[in-house]
Amino acid sequence: MLAVVPPPVTVRVPSKINLHLSVGDLREDGYHDLTTVFHALSLTDEVTVYATQEPGIEVSGEGARLVPTDGGNLAMRAVRALADHVGKPDEAERVRVVIRKGIPVAGGMAGGSADAAAALLACSTLWGLDLHRDELAEVAATLGSDVPFALYGGTALGTGRGERLVPVLSRHTxxxxxxxxxxxxxxxxxxxxxxxxxxxxxxxxxxxxxxxxxxxxxxxxxxxxxxxxxxxxxxxxxxxxxxxxxxxxxxxxxxxxxxxxxxxxxxxxxxxxxxxxxxxxxxxxxxxxxxxxxxxxxxxxxxxxxxx
Ligand code: C5P
CATH class of the missing domain: 3.30.70.890 (GHMP kinase, C-terminal domain)
Incomplete structure (x- = not known):
């Protein structure tokens, strides 16, 4: 019997700027306590995940040659983290990730975090998990301080490492x-x-x-x-x-x-x-x-x- 291959899933994900970023003292875990106001911008990346027998990662667009294409890539780590989270670690070995970058690399706009957030949502859809955004955000927080915000977007007050988020009213574009x-x-x-x-x-x-x-x-x-x-x-x-x-x-x-x-x-x-x-x-x-x-x-x- 032929296995049904699910169609690829593409996710568009925003960049962020910090309208306000108050940095507290260095914590024992090497992080700083933050109070920040994140603001999601229309400058975006696109991440497509394919179910495939040829896993790997491809990156094109803004600063693409600076992005690691090995297992250290944050989007690839996100795929593995989600597969582990749902108790199916082998699924991560059957995914190809294609990233089209519009967000500058190492630019302070959370481009890598955006790609990780996009990969989480894309794989949740590809694998038919359809997890709630709050559950994806829990996995996201293990990957980096800015990853949860890229899932929610909008304007949000962030505390902790920046991963604890409350939406903020913003009345204007x-x-x-x-x-x-x-x-x-x-x-x-x-x-x-x-x-x-x-x-x-x-x-x-x-x-x-x-x-x-x-x-x-x-x-x-x-x-x-x-x-x-x-x-x-x-x-x-x-x-x-x-x-x-x-x-x-x-x-x-x-x-x-x-x-x-x-x-x-x-x-x-x-x-x-x-x-x-x-x-x-x-x-x-x-x-x-x-x-x-x-x-x-x-x-x-x-x-x-x-x-x-
Ligand atoms: O969480 P993320 O991996 O994106 O953070 C990258 C680095 O930025 C951390 O290793 C740490 O040096 C610094 N950082 C920090 N305090 C935060 C967030 C990040 O010191 N709240």
């Missing part, structure tokens, strides 16, 4: 310009640099997120712009001093404000509306301060199965 840097930054190195800066001085801290949450609820980009803040920004700028120039150039080009996204080096610029974002993007692209620019809007939903 906000328009962003993203400036990608020439090279990525390693997240552990940026956290380490912040620890070092705090040992030798007192870099400014962003404080509590309440005012920013109110600005989000108001939907007013001008109010939101005044409140964007990221404790990791000083560390990212310390490791990559050119980011200071990039941040200035975005504001000179007409953005309301700029902030380093997560651990960087991508810079995110908030604009008044979509037309302003296109203008800022064009001017920033000509300013020679970054590798490339993209426009995006948020919030957008989390990982979703594509219909076609």
């Amino acid at each position: 906000f328009h962003w310009v993203l400036a990608f840097d020439q090279r990525g930054l390693s997240t552990p190195k940026v956290y380490g640099e912040l620890d070092r800066l705090r040992e030798s001085g007192d870099p400014p801290r962003v404080g509590p997120p309440e005012a920013l949450l109110e600005a989000l609820a108001s939907g007013d980009p001008r109010r939101l712009a005044l409140l964007l803040g990221n404790d990791l920004q000083a560390a990212a700028v310390s490791l990559r001093p050119g980011l200071r120039r990039t941040l200035r150039a975005g504001v000179s080009a007409g953005a309301l404000a700029g902030v380093v996204s997560g651990s960087g080096p991508t810079c995110a610029f908030l604009c008044t509306d979509g037309d302003a974002a296109l203008k800022v993007a064009a001017e920033l692209a000509g300013a020679g301060v970054c590798r490339t620019v993209r426009v995006a809007h948020g919030p957008v939903p989390g990982a979703r199965v594509c219909d076609e």
Whole structure:
């Protein structure tokens, strides 16, 4: 009898920026306690999983050659983690993962985490498990601090390592310009640099997120712009001093404000509306301060199965 091979499943998954990122002290497990406001953006990756006798991984698109294609790839680890979670570890050996990247690699926009979240949802569908998103999020949290958020999307307050999430009311579509840097930054190195800066001085801290949450609820980009803040920004700028120039150039080009996204080096610029974002993007692209620019809007939903 012929086995029925399930059709491939494609999932589209958003990137994120942190509108607010307050980093607490180093914990004993090597992580830092965070209070952060995640915001999912329309800059996306697509992950397709195939049931196959030739397992493996293929990556194309933005920064593809920088993505590991061995068992260490976070999407591949997600496939294995889900197979283990449902007690069918062998299933992971019969999956091919194809990733089309739009999110920069090591850019502070949680691209690897997004691919892991997409792989979880895609395999849950491929294997007919149809697990609830909350159950996928439990597996996601074992893979990385930013993976659960990529499943839910929207705008959310994150605590713990960033994996404990509560949705946040956000009344407006906000328009962003993203400036990608020439090279990525390693997240552990940026956290380490912040620890070092705090040992030798007192870099400014962003404080509590309440005012920013109110600005989000108001939907007013001008109010939101005044409140964007990221404790990791000083560390990212310390490791990559050119980011200071990039941040200035975005504001000179007409953005309301700029902030380093997560651990960087991508810079995110908030604009008044979509037309302003296109203008800022064009001017920033000509300013020679970054590798490339993209426009995006948020919030957008989390990982979703594509219909076609
Ligand atoms: O959780 P994830 O593997 O994405 O984190 C990558 C690294 O970032 C961690 O190994 C740690 O060095 C740093 N990190 C941290 N505190 C957090 C999240 C990440 O120190 N809350």
